Structures are given as C-alpha cells and as structure tokens.
Amino acid sequence: MKKICFRLAVLLLMGLLMQACAGREAKVYPAAPKPQKKRLAAMGHTIQAGAFARVENAVRLTEKLKGQGLPATYFRAADGLFKVRFGNFTTKESALLRAQSLRQAGVIEEYYIVLPEDSAAAKRSQYGTDYLRESLVKTAHDFIGVPYLWGGISADSGFDCSGLTMTVYQLNGLDLPRHSRTQYDAGDSIAREDLQKGDLVFFDTRGRGKVSHVGIYIGAGRFIHAPSSGKKIRIDALSSDYYARRFVGAKTYL
Template sequence: MLKRLIYLLVFVVISLTTAIGCAAPHAGISRLGYAIQVGAFSEVKNAERLTAQLQIRGIEAFYFKKESGIYAVRFGDFPSKDAARKEARKLVSDGLIGAFFIAPPQDVFVKREAVVKREPEASLGRSPEEPRKKRPEPAKGTRDMGQIAARTAERFVGIPYRWGGDTVVDGMDCSGFVRAVYNLCGVNIPRTSREQFRVGDSVGREELRDGDLVFFGASSESINHVGIYVGDGKFVHAPRRGDDIKVSSLDESYFAKKFMGGRRYL
C-alpha cells in the first residue's frame, strides 16, 4: 500500500512538472487591459514632453505615431474601464493631461492558421541598401496580429529615439520599444530583452514571420538587443539613445554574427 502511494506521488509530481514545462514558454505574456490615451500632436516634441511629464510621476508612458501621422501618448494596464477612467480624471484634475480616450483590450490571442496566408519570403539575401517593398496590410476582417505588430513597428521608423524607459534619465532602450509596439497591439510582454528572450516560442531565421522578435548578443545568456521582424530579412529597432528608430537587415555583418534567434508571442 505504501509503495503504491509513493508511486502515485511520483507520478503526480512528474505530471505537474511536465505541465509547468509546457506552459513556461508563454509565462510573462498576457493580454493588456484598458489603457489611457491622450494627445493629438502634430509635432513629436510635444508628445515627447508629455511623456516625460508622466514618467516623472512614475507612469510608464510612451508616445507613438498614429496612421494619420498624428502623435499620441498611451499608458496604463487597468482591469476595467471604470478604473482607467478614474485614474484619467485624477490626472486631469491635477492638470497633467487634458482630453483622454480609454483604449479597450484587444482580442489578440487568435490562431494564426485562420489568417490570410502570404507567399514565402524570397529576398532574405537582398542587400541592406536596396529599398524595402511596402508590406501588405492585413486583409479586412482578419486578425493577423503578427502583421499588425510589424506594421505598427514600421510607423515608428524615423521617430527620434528620446523616450524615457523606467526613468527619464535612463531613456527607453530597444526592449522598451518592442514593449511599446506590443502594448499597442494589446499584449503585455516582459520589460528587458533578456526576459523577452526567455518566453514565447523559439523561431529560427528561416521560420521568421512578421511581428516576431529577433534577438542579438554574444550568446544566448548575454542578450543585449532586440527588434521586431517586418519581413524580407528586415527588422525595426531602436539602435541607440539619440538615434532614430530604423530598419536594419539581418544580413548586415554585425547582426548576422550576433543573431541569437527569434521568439513568437502571437
């Protein structure tokens, strides 16, 4: 009887360990709740200024360029619309923000097999200097969040890299950029590139799809840079503080040597 009990306990422990191991790849990734969006700025410096003011208050805010070309600021991950509205009204009463919009959660966890399929990428060997072809927008009625993430990242290209990250002084690093893009797509991901590398599904270079994250470093234990894959062997990233968000190629010598793999969250 005792032996049977021991065997049963061992079986339960092994089963739980296996289950935890299977769930681990997506630990730290969650659906974003309600967010507060403010501003409609024609000049990026005004969005930058408001972002800095919010960060001084300890609010993890970021600014971005909308499809219309207007800049806005977004922040927060609230469990309900009422909670987001309450915080926004408090900030209004404090004179920190004006009119605001509550962005609802997005239905982001969908099967990729259900979306419109595209032709395989055929230009991974194209030189970095050759202009990129504009990637197609997701077909109407589909929810290919990978494509949406990639197109969202491309809207950041050319924006000055002067954002604040956890603090205004430190500035927003490359991982903060990809986190901002995924937030806009309704997904919460870890803060640092090393943490981001540890979650999601591992993807090789030949398997990369729009919206996957691409990681670089001296080794898999020393990840120090991340970007968002946008097709044709290209990725969007924040190179360094003071520089603009830009597109680079995985074929460039530095990135080819430092490439450690991709991760898929969507």
C-alpha cells in the same frame, strides 16, 4: 536417448519462459508532455491622451506620467500626430477615475479610454494570428524615422530598442516586458529559418555573451529596430555582416 531427453528439456524450458513472458503485461510509459507555449498577458484598459505635432512634446508627457507612477508609451498615430498611452487597468471605471483625476491635476487634457477588445490581439480569435502579425508589423513601420527618445527629450539621451518593441506589442494588446533580456526570457525559441512577421530577434551588441539589443522581424530577412544613440528607427537586414555576427536568437509570442 540422452540427446533426446536434453532436447526435450530445453524445449520445455523455452516453452515455460515464453509462457511467462506472454503472461507478463508490457510496461507502458506515458508520452512526455509537450512543453506549454509561453503566453503574454493581455493588456487591460488603457488611457490615451495628447495629440502633438512634435515628438518632444509626447516625450515630455510620457515622462510626466512616469513621474506619477504610470507606465506610459508614445506613438505616431495614423493622422501623423504623436499620442500617449498609459496605464493597464482591469476595469473601464478604474481607468476613467484615474484619467479624471489626472485631468483635474492638469497633467493631461483630453483623453480616451482604449478598450481591451479593440486591440489586434483580442481580434486574433476572429481574424487569425496572421492578422495580429500584420498589425504588429504595421505598428512598427509607423515608427520608422521617428527619433525614439525613450530615456529623455533630446537626441543625445539615446534610443531604447526594448522600449520600441514593448510599445509595439502593447499598442496591439499584449503586455511585453520592458527590457530586452526579460523579453528574451518571455518568448518561445524558434529557429532563424522559422521566423515570421512580428517575432523578435535578439543580438549581443556589446560582446559580453548576453542579449543587449532587440528588433521586430518584418519578413524577407529584415527587422525594424532603434539602433543606437543618435540614429532614428530604421530597417536593417539580418544578413548584414554586423547583425549576422551578433545574432543571439529569435523568439515568438504568438
């Protein structure tokens, strides 16, 4: 009899516990929000000036414009001539006013206002991201063999790897920061095997545990970059012993 009463008591207690659990609502935890992708700002209206057969002349104009407080970059256009783009204006009118004042001051001669909607980045919504990636690679290819003299007008002044990547992105309508470390911070990290055309690859070439070099990935394990002083812009392989040992990471901005 005692055993029966004990069993009944246990069953009654279990029933009460189950009823209490059933009546209690399960706590629902919200899903962790997905991290937002970093986005580069779009370039505004820019001014294009100059048409030089010699890169040194484009560099001189670039430096002259920098002296006016205008961030300027140069590039080799489809016609083979070196041209200069500068400024980042919110309206076409403000770009025109600046260009006219520079022309009156004798800093530039003929000029052209580049509209934001004409950039590859602006056309991404129409043609897709692959279109923009291909445009970035094509722009980078146009620099191959060019002595990229960002810091001066002689080969001894050295090339600037981050100046190259910034120029390629800006020519396509995206305002990439100036220096390799800030470029690294501005992008989303991706695995090496997930690299796509137009992404940037970063290296520690000084052995200090910090980013000191950057290039533009063009597919098939290769990238375009400005290697170092005295060398022209070229293509190298990520698998090469030198760069494989110094590889820090990859970033995407698209």
